Amino acid sequence: MDKQTQVELLDELVQLHQRKSPFLDEHWVRVDCERYRSEVVFARERERIHRGLPQIAAHVSALPGPGSFATVEVVGAPLLLTRDAEGRARAFHNICRHRGAQLVPEASGCKHRFSCPYHAWTWSNTGDLIAVPHEKSGFPGLNRADHGLHAVPCVEHAGWVWVDLAEGAERVDVPAHLGGMAADMEALAARDHVVFDSVTLDIAANWKLLVEGGLEAYHFRVAHRDTIAPLFLDNLSSYRCFGPHIRSILPRSTLPELADRPAGDWLLGEHANVLYSVFATAQFLVQEDHFIWIQSHPLDAGHTRLVLSTMIPRADNTPERQGYWKKNHALTVKTLIEDFDLAEGIQRGLRGGANRQLNFGRFEGALAAFNQSVDAAIA
Ligand code: FES
Ligand SMILES: [Fe+2]
Numbered sequence: 001m002d003k004q005t006q007v008e009l010l011d012e013l014v015q016l017h018q019r020k021s022p023f024l025d026e027h028w029v030r031v032d033c034e035r036y037r038s039e040v041v042f043a044r045e046r047e048r049i050h051r052g053l054p055q056i057a058a059h060v061s062a063l064p065g066p067g068s069f070a071t072v073e074v075v076g077a078p079l080l081l082t083r084d085a086e087g088r089a090r091a092f093h094n095i096c097r098h099r100g101a102q103l104v105p106e107a108s109g110c111k112h113r114f115s116c117p118y119h120a121w122t123w124s125n126t127g128d129l130i131a132v133p134h135e136k137s138g139f140p141g142l143n144r145a146d147h148g149l150h151a152v153p154c155v156e157h158a159g160w161v162w163v164d165l166a167e168g169a170e171r172v173d174v175p176a177h178l179g180g181m182a183a184d185m186e187a188l189a190a191r192d193h194v195v196f197d198s199v200t201l202d203i204a205a206n207w208k209l210l211v212e213g214g215l216e217a218y219h220f221r222v223a224h225r226d227t228i229a230p231l232f233l234d235n236l237s238s239y240r241c242f243g244p245h246i247r248s249i250l251p252r253s254t255l256p257e258l259a260d261r262p263a264g265d266w267l268l269g270e271h272a273n274v275l276y277s278v279f280a281t282a283q284f285l286v287q288e289d290h291f292i293w294i295q296s297h298p299l300d301a302g303h304t305r306l307v308l309s310t311m312i313p314r315a316d317n318t319p320e321r322q323g324y325w326k327k328n329h330a331l332t333v334k335t336l337i338e339d340f341d342l343a344e345g346i347q348r349g350l351r352g353g354a355n356r357q358l359n360f361g362r363f364e365g366a367l368a369a370f371n372q373s374v375d376a377a378i379a
Contacts, residue, residue: 006268023238025365030357036206037350042301044378050075051165054177058161070108082125091154097147159190180242197329198309205343207298213339215366227335239366244279244373
């Protein structure tokens with residue numbers, strides 16, 4: 001992010017802090033509870049959003065070189081990612097074309113051919129069917145060219161492997177999807193980071209509740225009183241939308257010090273965390289020396305699988321730093337579990353049916369913006 005934008009973002013928050021005012025939208029809004037518990041709404045979201053827009057399938061380090069592969073699940077679809085001899089990343093449904101067995105059970109490795117564990121139909125890492133046991137007697141006339149692995153459009157962009165699971169999609173246009181957020185995504189320099197540690201959590205809550213949990217600082221003082229609350233200012237954060245994507249600025253408690261320092265010295269990363277919510281299932285929480293990648297995989301209206309990864313600069317992955325990063329990762333997981341426990345409580349309450357609507361205050365405007373983007377996408 002350029003220096004001038006950093007100063008403007010900090011200045012806006014310094015001024016709000018001096019006026020003792022939160023960052024306010026014009027109105028507060030109510031949203032209908034059905035959006036969090038209805039399987040009908042969820043089915044539309046799955047079609048139009050989760051499987052209708054580009055999704056991050058992996059960090060590029062999951063495919064370190066030609067012949068490498070990784071298996072992942074993207075919003076419930078098991079995928080096989082490979083890197084072919086030319087170095088191109090590819091994605092396929094990790095499903096056998098004979099009778100549908102899961103083709104590759106391993107999480108990752110290096111292989112140029114994949115043999116099904118059921119009857120050993122075998123494919124190359126470019127998805128071509130290359131062997132069928134007893135083919136002549138069992139499948140006379142089988143056209144191998146029609147039985148390649150089901151390919152999914154796949155592209156590498158800004159350090160991530162992206163896929164598009166939309167029916168009939170032919171390519172993944174990530175820059176068009178990211179729009180005004182593209183430059184910030186490049187600036188994250190994800191390519192120069194590695195996954196230090198990851199945890200997968202199955203959470204009994206709607207995926208939108210989990211996204212919303214990161215979009216306001218109203219809850220910090222209360223919900224995170226035992227973890228990060230002292231590190232942040234009470235109920236102060238700002239946001240800006242780039243199409244459906246949101247950049248939130250979460251100032252740390254050192255922000256007021258800036259008032260006495262020349263703006264030329266101000267650096268956003270020293271005084272604020274930045275949360276990028278890339279519509280709709282990825283969030284990147286940028287801290288001073290690393291970032292957290294939160295990838296959600298909505299499973300149904302009331303269940304979401306989340307993968308939390310602590311991403312650290314490759315050059316900083318040294319033996320002396322392991323203890324520091326471990327501590328960081330543990331604090332992140334502990335803090336986010338505080339959020340997820342609350343979301344599970346909300347989801348249980350939604351089943352009970354007491355509330356028909358939920359309320360977003362004027363300082364929770366990013367939640368309203370996010371939900372408007374969801375509505376626009378499924379309209
Ligand atoms: S199901 Fe894969 S070879 Fe039969
Ligand atoms: Fe939180």
